[in-house]
Amino acid sequence: xxxxxxxxxxxxxxxxxxxxxxxxxxxxxxxxxxxxxxxxxxxxxxxxxxxxxxxxxxxxxxxxxxxxxxxxxxxxxxxxxxxxxxxxxxxxxxxxxxxxxxxxxxxxxxxxxxxxxxxxxxxxxxxxxxxxxxxxxxxxxxxxxxxxxxxxxxxxxxxxxxxxxxxxxxxxxxxxxxxxxxxxxxxxxxxxxxxxxxxxxxxxxxxxxxxxxxxxxxxxxxxxxxxxxxxxxxxxxxxxxxxxxxxxxxxxxxxxxxxxxxxxxxxxxxxxxxxxxxxxxxxxxxxxxxxxxxxxxxxxxxxxxxxxxxxxxxxxxxxxxxxxxxxxxxxxxxxxxxxxxxxxxxxxxxxxxxxxxxxxxxxxxxxxxxxxxxxxxxxxxxxxxxxxxxxxxxxxxxxxxxxxxxxxxxxxxxxxxxxxxxxxxxxxxxxxxxxxxxxxxxxxxxxxxxxxxxxxxxxxxxxxxxxxxxxxxxxxxxxxxxxxxxxxxxxxxxxxxxxxxxxxxxxxxxxx
Amino acid sequence: xxxxxxxxxxxxxxxxxxxxxxxxxxxxxxxxxxxxxxxxxxxxxxxxxxxxxxxxxxxxxxxxxxxxxxxxxxxxxxxxxxxxxxxxxxxxxxxxxxx
Numbered sequence: 001x002x003x004x005x006x007x008x009x010x011x012x013x014x015x016x017x018x019x020x021x022x023x024x025x026x027x028x029x030x031x032x033x034x035x036x037x038x039x040x041x042x043x044x045x046x047x048x049x050x051x052x053x054x055x056x057x058x059x060x061x062x063x064x065x066x067x068x069x070x071x072x073x074x075x076x077x078x079x080x081x082x083x084x085x086x087x088x089x090x091x092x093x094x095x096x097x098x099x100x101x102x103x104x105x106x107x108x109x110x111x112x113x114x115x116x117x118x119x120x121x122x123x124x125x126x127x128x129x130x131x132x133x134x135x136x137x138x139x140x141x142x143x144x145x146x147x148x149x150x151x152x153x154x155x156x157x158x159x160x161x162x163x164x165x166x167x168x169x170x171x172x173x174x175x176x177x178x179x180x181x182x183x184x185x186x187x188x189x190x191x192x193x194x195x196x197x198x199x200x201x202x203x204x205x206x207x208x209x210x211x212x213x214x215x216x217x218x219x220x221x222x223x224x225x226x227x228x229x230x231x232x233x234x235x236x237x238x239x240x241x242x243x244x245x246x247x248x249x250x251x252x253x254x255x256x257x258x259x260x261x262x263x264x265x266x267x268x269x270x271x272x273x274x275x276x277x278x279x280x281x282x283x284x285x286x287x288x289x290x291x292x293x294x295x296x297x298x299x300x301x302x303x304x305x306x307x308x309x310x311x312x313x314x315x316x317x318x319x320x321x322x323x324x325x326x327x328x329x330x331x332x333x334x335x336x337x338x339x340x341x342x343x344x345x346x347x348x349x350x351x352x353x354x355x356x357x358x359x360x361x362x363x364x365x366x367x368x369x370x371x372x373x374x375x376x377x378x379x380x381x382x383x384x385x386x387x388x389x390x391x392x393x394x395x396x397x398x399x400x401x402x403x404x405x406x407x408x409x410x411x412x413x414x415x416x417x418x419x420x421x422x423x424x425x426x427x428x429x430x431x432x433x434x435x436x437x438x439x440x441x442x443x444x445x446x447x448x449x450x451x452x453x454x455x456x457x458x459x460x461x462x463x464x465x466x467x468x469x470x471x472x473x474x475x476x477x478x479x480x481x482x483x484x485x486x487x488x489x490x491x492x493x494x495x496x497x498x499x500x501x502x503x504x505x506x507x508x509x510x511x512x
Numbered sequence: 513x514x515x516x517x518x519x520x521x522x523x524x525x526x527x528x529x530x531x532x533x534x535x536x537x538x539x540x541x542x543x544x545x546x547x548x549x550x551x552x553x554x555x556x557x558x559x560x561x562x563x564x565x566x567x568x569x570x571x572x573x574x575x576x577x578x579x580x581x582x583x584x585x586x587x588x589x590x591x592x593x594x595x596x597x598x599x600x601x602x603x604x605x606x607x608x609x610x611x
Contacts, residue, residue: 118597157572164579168586175590183608185594192590193542193603196583197533200549203576204526207553210569211519211560261609 008071015074016058017084018149024051025141032135044137045099051141052092055148059085066511072217073155075288078507080152082357083284087151090276090364091144093485096478097269097372098136103473104178104382107132109267109375111178118181127178136176139169140273147277151284154292154512156206156216156242159285163202163245166281167195170274177267179382187265194248194258202245208238218293219512225296239294239301246289249282252342253311256335260323263331268383271327272371275334276364283341283360287353290345292512298348305346306438313339313445321452326374326385329452330367333411336449337363343442344426347433354508355425358501362410362418362493369486370407372479376400377470384470387456392465397472401460403487408453410490413446418493425501518559525552539591539601543584550580 012019028047035043059081067076101108111133112126146166153159175188210216212234213224225235248255263271294301316336323329341363344356377384377393377400384390394401410417423446430439475483493500525548532545554573561569595601 114593157575161575161579164582168582171586171590175593182597185590185597186608188590189539189594189603190609192587193533193539193546196543196546196587197530197549199583200526200529200546200553203550203553204556206572207556207560207569210557210572211563214564214566215568216572265609 009069011067011069014062014065014067014069014076015152016062017055017081017088018145018152020055020058021051021088021141021145021148024048024055025138025145027051028138028141032138037131040134041099041132044134045095048095048137048141049092052088052095052144056085056088059088066509068154068511070158072219073158074149074152075154075292075511076152077511078509079284079287079353079357082504082507083151083280083360084148086361086364087144087148087277087280090280090368091140091147091273093368093482094269094273094277095137095140097272097368097375097482098140098267100269100375100476100478101130101132102476103375103378103479107178109178109269110136111176111181111184114176118185123181133176136173139173143167143169143173143273144277147281150281151288153285153288154218156209156218156221156289159289160199160203160206163199163249163285166278167199167249170270170278171195173270173273174262174266176270177265180265183265184267187262190265191258191262198245198248198255201241201248205238205241205243205245208234208241212238218289221293222296222512225294235297236300239297240304242289243286243301243304246282246286247308250279250286250338250341251335252308252338253315253335254308256312256315256338259335260328260331263334264325264327264385268327268371268375272368275330275371276368279334279338280360280364283345283356287345287356288510291348291353292510295348302346302348305342306435309339309342309346309438310441311339312336312342313442317445317448320449321455323452324387326387326390326456327371329387329456330370330374333449333453334367336445337367337411339445340423340426340442343430343435343438346435346438347426347429349429349433350505350508351432352426352429353510354501354504355422355429357504357507358425358493358497359422361500361504362422362490365486365489365493366407366410366418369483369490370404370411372482372486373400373404373407375479376473376475378473379468379470387459389466389470390456391459391463392469393472394461395465396469400472403483405457405460406487407490408456410494412450412453414450416494418490418497421493421497421501515559515563518555522552522555522559525549525555537602537604539594539603542603543587543591547580547584550576 107130112131116123149162171192175185177184213221251259320332344352410419413419413423427439529545529549557569557573
């Protein structure tokens with residue numbers, strides 16, 4: 001018997017930011033095919049810039065929209081638009097970092113030809129060549145498109161597809177470093193295998209929730225949690241599996257093992273993209289799942305999330321103290337920050353939601369810019385990331401060391417920086433939500449993180465520089481502009497946070 | 513026929529896949545174990561499609577297959593590149609990055 005198929009209602013205008021980024025990504029693929037190699041890089045940068053700026057403009061035009069579209073699979077609402085706008089700006093900044101080429105003697109952070117064997121004679125020649133693997137631009141755009149979609153998914157199947165669209169390009173990008181290629185390839189393998197493992201858990205969770213509710217729409221799952229007589233085992237096991245997938249992406253303990261290795265091995269601009277944008281997108285999805293789909297079962301998942309938040313804050317802060325590599329230290333600090341953000345997520349209130357949104361924006365800009373500073377300190381073999389090499393940097397280049405010290409202060413949450421306002425927002429929401437114990441752990445963990453940030457500052461300003469120490473490279477406008485942007489946002493959000501806090505307050509309303 | 517047998521089989525396959533990821537040393541076999549987990553997801557989806565009387569589960573199984581295929585493409589490319597530079601696909605050999 002033929003089945004009558006009704007075509008779903010599709011409204012394209014509310015998803016314009018996504019369409020623009022994906023269109024730019026497709027054009028970027030065509031550029032790879034048809035534009036001569038000599039001018040490809042410039043064209044690609046323009047395609048990325050135009051696509052992301054238009055996406056940001058579309059987000060601004062859509063501000064205030066609250067609409068479910070694509071048969072309820074995509075929710076265009078305040079949190080989605082807020083995070084999409086943030087992702088567009090941060091994504092563009094990360095792509096500009098990727099395009100920097102005046103730091104190295106040759107073509108920047110991205111490998112010339114990924115297929116050439118590391119350590120071979122051809123590789124040594126290519127390392128100094130100006131040639132560059134421009135496929136990284138379409139990969140970055142697809143990944144950003146996936147991230148922007150991830151924050152707006154109201155349907156778990158679409159969320160799985162978005163998860164893969166954002167992850168698969170990142171796995172490849174992690175392996176494309178120009179220097180220390182073996183480390184980079186190893187980071188890609190680790191990220192890929194663990195990422196695939198986590199997404200299998202995610203999808204098994206989706207399958208169990210489908211069995212529970214008969215649908216994978218978050219709204220239907222929410223409705224099903226209110227009815228008696230359904231099989232709660234499916235609900236709880238399903239939610240736990242789903243949470244494994246999402247907590248892996250945000251880098252929460254005990255699913256954080258990949259973070260330091262991948263952050264250290266990847267090309268630093270790609271690390272910046274992962275640290276800032278992936279975290280924002282994954283928290284966007286986690287917020288939507290917990291607030292929209294499981295708002296009624298909070299008493300069942302809250303103890304688990306409490307434990308994870310505490311573990312994440314403590315383990316991230318303590319392990320960061322023992323690190324000797326700048327990138328690894330920033331990676332563990334990002335784990336600790338995941339814990340702080342989880343305090344806002346667990347509050348499950350409009351205040352917690354707006355605090356989390358504000359935190360994600362503030363943290364994104366600060367962390368992106370601090371990785372940008374890491375790209376500047378170099379020796380003959382590339383970036384000098386060992387902490388001992390950073391000793392006395394304040395005497396060689398007070399400007400760079402001072403900027404980095406400011407970013408560390410912002411990450412530590414010193415007053416008059418964005419980090420202070422962000423931490424205040426989520427911790428206040430935590431106390432109001434009755435999670436005082438959690439906030440106390442958070443404050444103690446903040447103190448521990450402040451200790452190791454201070455240690456780096458002392459190292460930079462109060463110790464003798466090593467004789468054969470690294471030099472500070474002079475960047476072009478791409479990196480300098482990104483650092484300036486990060487600095488401006490970190491200062492402004494610390495001194496005059498009210499407009500952005502209001503923006504986050506107004507955005508803090510999910511629809512379903 | 514009782515549907516719960518299929519769910520139990522799927523759970524068993526998922527567990528075998530998960531243990532394979534954790535215990536196997538060869539990156540290709542680790543990856544195959546992940547694929548086994550995704551296949552058990554498909555079996556679960558199709559079974560629930562029958563129990564709940566909706567078609568969604570069967571359609572979702574196709575999505576999972578497509579995503580798994582895309583994952584294979586990316587994954588094998590990464591594994592190939594590391595195999596060529598190290599002459600080994602063991603996940604234990606890749607240990608330059610550590611604490």
